[in-house]
Structures are given as structure tokens and as C-alpha cells.
Amino acid sequence: METKYIFVTGGVVSSLGKGIISSSLARLLIARGYRVTIQKFDPYINVDPGTLNPYEHGECYVTVDGHEADLDLGHYERFTNIHTTKANSITTGRIYQNVIDKERRGDYLGKTVQIVPHITDEIKRNVKQLGLTGNFDFVITEIGGVVGDIESLPFLEAVRQLRWELGENSLCVHLTYVPFIAAAKELKTKPTQHSVKKLQELGIQPDVLVLRTEHDINADMRRKIALFCNVAPDAVIQSIDCPSIYEVPLAMHAQHLDEIVLRKMGVTPEGEPHMAPWLNFLQKMRDASEPVTIGLVGKYVELQDAYKSINEALFQSATYNDRKLDLRYIHSEKLNESNADELLSPLDGIIIAPGFGHRGIDGKFAALKWAREHDVPTFGICLGMQCMVIEFARDVLGLPEANSSEMNPLTPDKVIDIMEEQKSVSNLGGTMRLGAYDCQLKPDSLAAKAYGTTMVSERHRHRFEFNDEYRRRFEQAGMVCAGENPQTHLVEIVELPGKRWFLGTQYHPEYSSTVLSPHPLFMSFMAAAIEYRRQKADKAGK
Numbered sequence: 421m422e423t424k425y426i427f428v429t430g431g432v433v434s435s436l437g438k439g440i441i442s443s444s445l446a447r448l449l450i451a452r453g454y455r456v457t458i459q460k461f462d463p464y465i466n467v468d469p470g471t472l473n474p475y476e477h478g479e480c481y482v483t484v485d486g487h488e489a490d491l492d493l494g495h496y497e498r499f500t501n502i503h504t505t506k507a508n509s510i511t512t513g514r515i516y517q518n519v520i521d522k523e524r525r526g527d528y529l530g531k532t533v534q535i536v537p538h539i540t541d542e543i544k545r546n547v548k549q550l551g552l553t554g555n556f557d558f559v560i561t562e563i564g565g566v567v568g569d570i571e572s573l574p575f576l577e578a579v580r581q582l583r584w585e586l587g588e589n590s591l592c593v594h595l596t597y598v599p600f601i602a603a604a605k606e607l608k609t610k611p612t613q614h615s616v617k618k619l620q621e622l623g624i625q626p627d628v629l630v631l632r633t634e635h636d637i638n639a640d641m642r643r644k645i646a647l648f649c650n651v652a653p654d655a656v657i658q659s660i661d662c663p664s665i666y667e668v669p670l671a672m673h674a675q676h677l678d679e680i681v682l683r684k685m686g687v688t689p690e691g692e693p694h695m696a697p698w699l700n701f702l703q704k705m706r707d708a709s710e711p712v713t714i715g716l717v718g719k720y721v722e723l724q725d726a727y728k729s730i731n732e733a734l735f736q737s738a739t740y741n742d743r744k745l746d747l748r749y750i751h752s753e754k755l756n757e758s759n760a761d762e763l764l765s766p767l768d769g770i771i772i773a774p775g776f777g778h779r780g781i782d783g784k785f786a787a788l789k790w791a792r793e794h795d796v797p798t799f800g801i802c803l804g805m806q807c808m809v810i811e812f813a814r815d816v817l818g819l820p821e822a823n824s825s826e827m828n829p830l831t832p833d834k835v836i837d838i839m840e841e842q843k844s845v846s847n848l849g850g851t852m853r854l855g856a857y858d859c860q861l862k863p864d865s866l867a868a869k870a871y872g873t874t875m876v877s878e879r880h881r882h883r884f885e886f887n888d889e890y891r892r893r894f895e896q897a898g899m900v901c902a903g904e905n906p907q908t909h910l911v912e913i914v915e916l917p918g919k920r921w922f923l924g925t926q927y928h929p930e931y932s933s934t935v936l937s938p939h940p941l942f943m944s945f946m947a948a949a950i951e952y953r954r955q956k957a958d959k960a961g962k
């Protein structure tokens with residue numbers, strides 16, 4: 421089958437969940453046996469989102485090939501179970517950089533380089549890149565931003581041209597918002613009409629409309645929208661708020677989104693999508709009533725998107741362990757030794773979050789000391805693992821000034837230090853240890869038991885490392901280096917074997933936890949938290 425291209429655009433307002441709609445459609449097509457990938461085009465100038473503050477754009481997701489990407493790629497992977505790569509995340513900055521590089525190389529042979537055709541051609545080349553691999557039947561391209569934005573114009577012009585070139589092998593799904601005016605008790609379709617008009621002005625006729633709404637949109641209203649927007653009435657689909665984003669594929673299938681998309685692209689849908697494993701997850705999610713309380717200690721707690729993949733990994737592992745996740749965010753800047761007991765004792769398990777810079781670091785140390793001394797299941801991720809090492813050095817190895825050279829370059833005991841090869845790097849974009857690296861596990865370690873194997877590959881995003889000069893001292897004092905890179909011997913996992921569950925990873929396991937394959941370390945951590953909760957309840961005689 422020739423590769424088919426589906427474009428997902430958005431209108432009226434941002435944050436409508438284009439990523440979730442794209443992912444849900446992908447899930448349904450995959451469940452019908454097709455090979456599908458999703459890519460995101462972001463209209464900002466940053467070459468990649470790696471340099472964006474989490475307050476700006478939420479979590480930075482990392483692909484196996486080491487690309488720092490928009491957090492929507494995390495949704496894509498969690499829904500599709502398929503790895504994304506650098507080719508799945510493109511920004512205006514990258515498009516311009518490629519064009520300017522070509523111009524400098526003389527590739528344009530003296531021509532005037534312009535937005536049309538040079539920028540739009542580069543966008544089109546990037547849209548088709550994944551399709552040309554021959555690995556996919558469908559390439560879903562999500563265009564970031566809102567129709568009508570100045571910055572998305574070149575992307576939409578590229579979509580217009582591609583639709584013309586590809587004909588039936590392309591399709592546009594437009595996502596809009598239907599607000600409910602409480603005073604009038606009425607849903608309003610006008611913003612949708614305007615946004616479709618805007619798209620039509622740009623030469624794009626949407627084939628399918630997905631309407632985000634908080635209230636049911638009745639058939640009459642859908643017919644009205646269809647009439648005004650030149651869209652078939654059955655292709656006007658509502659996306660009403662669901663209790664969980666993982667329900668959205670079902671809501672879309674109930675309105676035949678997958679069949680409509682296939683038919684419009686000349687494919688006759690056969691049978692039903694194979695959704696049994698997905699439904700099993702949803703059933704567990706609905707059935708789970710007993711809570712498990714996990715605390716996430718970090719500095720971006722006001723902003724849930726900053727820890728998106730960790731939240732989802734926790735949610736998936738709680739669900740598969742038949743528990744309802746009760747996730748509490750604990751602000752690392754507000755945590756100290758005097759309030760640790762009050763803030764942490766209700767928890768069954770503690771996550772020490774990743775991060776950069778000094779802010780909030782002392783709260784992480786306070787949490788770790790308390791957790792270690794009270795033997796609460798604790799999982800340190802990236803900076804969280806580094807904090808485990810530092811706190812242990814200070815408190816157990818008797819090195820009160822132990823630190824990471826990130827936090828204090830002058831400390832005499834840099835138990836976490838910059839990697840040799842990163843020392844000369846001053847340009848911040850993409851200069852970290854990024855992407856998947858192998859990790860060899862000690863056979864009898866907690867990690868090896870959780871994974872059920874001794875060789876894994878996990879994704880990284882950091883500059884600093886466990887300082888190998890201290891390894892012996894840590895191991896003698898009981899902190900085991902349970903995983904290391906087989907080539908460089910960099911320490912990837914530390915554990916305290918005497919504890920219930922006390923483990924830190926230099927890498928980010930959360931990036932590879934998906935709905936259909938929850939991450940083994942999160943599963944093991946969650947099981948330990950549940951067991952600890954049970955022990956606490958037994959002790960309290962409940």
C-alpha cells in the first residue's frame with residue numbers, strides 16, 4: 421500500500437489535544453493491522469525544544485536516537501508502542517536551519533531563497549521523510565499551533581500543496597472547540613465555522629472535523645456544522661471530555677473515526693480493530709478503587725506537564741497493579757528536615773524527580789534522608805539518582821561537602837561530576853548525553869530482578885555522571901552500582917540492597933513506559949509501594 425498522509429490541524433484555541441486525537445487515531449489504525457507513525461511540526465523558532473524551560477512547554481521528551489522533542493511525542497509512543505525519532509519532531513527553527521545551511525552550501529545555485537517555495541519545500545520534504553522509509557502505511561502529521569497564527573502559515577501552505585499532490589492519499593482532520601455559554605446554556609458553533617473558513621481561505625478543505633466539547637453536541641448541531649463547513653455529516657465527530665485520555669480511542673471508534681478516515685482515503689475497512697489489550701488496560705483502570713499514594717518531589721510541581729512521562733508511567737504501573745494512583749506533588753523548595761515527616765509519612769512511595777540547577781535541591785536531600793531512614797520505597801530519576809548519591813555521601817560516607825559539580829564546581833568531593841567529553845561544550849543546544857545507551861545489570865540486583873534480564877537499553881538526558889573515583893567507597897558502605905554502561909563503565913543505577921526498594925537511575929525509564937508495555941522498574945517500584953502500604957496497614961491493625 422502506498423503511504424498515506426493524514427494532517428491534523430487545530431482551530432479556535434490551543435491545548436485542545438491534537439496530540440491525543442492523533443494518537444487515538446494511530447492506535448485504532450494500528451489495531452487494524454496498519455503500520456503508523458505520528459510526527460509533530462512545531463511552529464516555534466527554537467531548533468528543538470531542548471532549551472525550553474519546562475514552564476514554557478512542559479516536559480522535554482527524548483527519543484531513542486537522542487532527539488529532544490515536544491512532549492506530544494511521549495503521547496505518540498504511549499499510545500502506539502512505537503519508537504519515535506528525530507524525524508518525528510520538527511520545528512520552524514529546524515526547517516530554517518536546514519534551508520539556511522543549504523543556502524550557505526550553494527545548493528540553491530544563486531536563486532533568491534524564499535518562504536515559498538524553499539521553506540515550504542523543506543517542510544514537504546520533512547513531511548514525506550518518514551513515508552519514504554517504506555516502514556509506514558500511514559504518516560500522521562500534527563501541525564502545532566492554531567489556524568490563523570502567523571507562524572503556522574508556511575506549514576499550512578505546505579499541507580495545501582501536499583493535499584493537491586497526494587490527492588486521495590492525503591486527508592485533513594481539523595480539531596476545533598465548541599464552547600458552552602453557561603448564561604445562555606448553549607453550545608456555540610460559530611468559532612468552528614470561522615476556523616474552518618480560515619482553513620478554506622488558505623486552500624485547505626478539512627475532510628473530518630473533531631469538535632472538542634464539554635457537553636454533548638446533538639445531531640442537528642452536527643448537521644449544521646457539516647453544512648456550513650462542507651464536511652460530510654458523519655465526518656463531524658465530537659470529542660467530549662473523557663475521564664482519561666486513554667478512553668479517547670474508544671470514543672473515536674464509537675463514532676467510526678477510523679472507518680471514515682480509511683474510506684476517505686480509498687481503503688475499505690475490514691472487521692473491527694483488535695483492541696483487546698487496550699480494553700484490558702481500560703478495564704483495570706475502571707476497576708481500580710484501592711489507592712496507592714505516591715509523592716513526587718520536584719521543583720516544577722505547579723505544572724503537571726513538566727513531569728508528564730513520569731505521571732503516565734506511574735499511572736500505568738498503578739493500573740496494572742490494580743490500584744488507583746493517588747499522586748501528590750511535593751514542592752522540593754518547601755521541603756526540609758523539619759517538615760519531611762509531616763509531608764512524607766502519608767506516602768507509600770517517593771519519586772525524586774529529574775531536573776537541572778540548584779533550586780529545590782536541598783528539599784530533595786531532605787526527602788532522601790527521611791526516605792532512607794524510614795525505609796520507604798524510593799525511586800530517584802536522573803537528578804534524583806544524583807541526589808541519592810550525594811545525600812548518601814554526605815550522611816553515610818561522612819563527606820559533608822559532597823556535591824555535584826553542577827551545583828558547586830568548587831566542592832572538594834565531586835561525587836557527581838561533568839563527563840570528560842562534555843567539558844569543552846559551551847553551546848547548550850543538544851550537548852548532553854542524549855538518547856538510548858546500553859546498561860549492563862548486576863545479576864542479583866533489584867534492577868535485574870525487575871527487568872528479568874541483565875542487559876537493557878534506556879534513554880538519557882544529562883551532562884553529569886557518577887564519579888567513578890568514589891565507586892569503591894560507595895560500594896563498601898552499601899550503595900551498590902547495580903548497572904553500568906558496558907563500553908564506558910559509567911554508572912547507570914545505584915541501589916541500597918538492605919532497603920525495601922531504594923533505587924536510582926541516571927537514565928529516564930519513564931520515556932519508554934507505554935500503555936501496552938508498562939516499564940518494569942515502575943512496575944516493581946509500584947509493587948513495593950503497595951506492599952509497603954499493606955505492611956503499614958497491618959501494623960496499624962486495619
Ligand code: GLN
Pocket residue numbers: 773774775776777801802803804826881882883884885
Ligand atoms: N542536571 C543533571 C545533569 O545534567 C540531571 C539532568 C536530569 O535530571 N535530566 O546531569
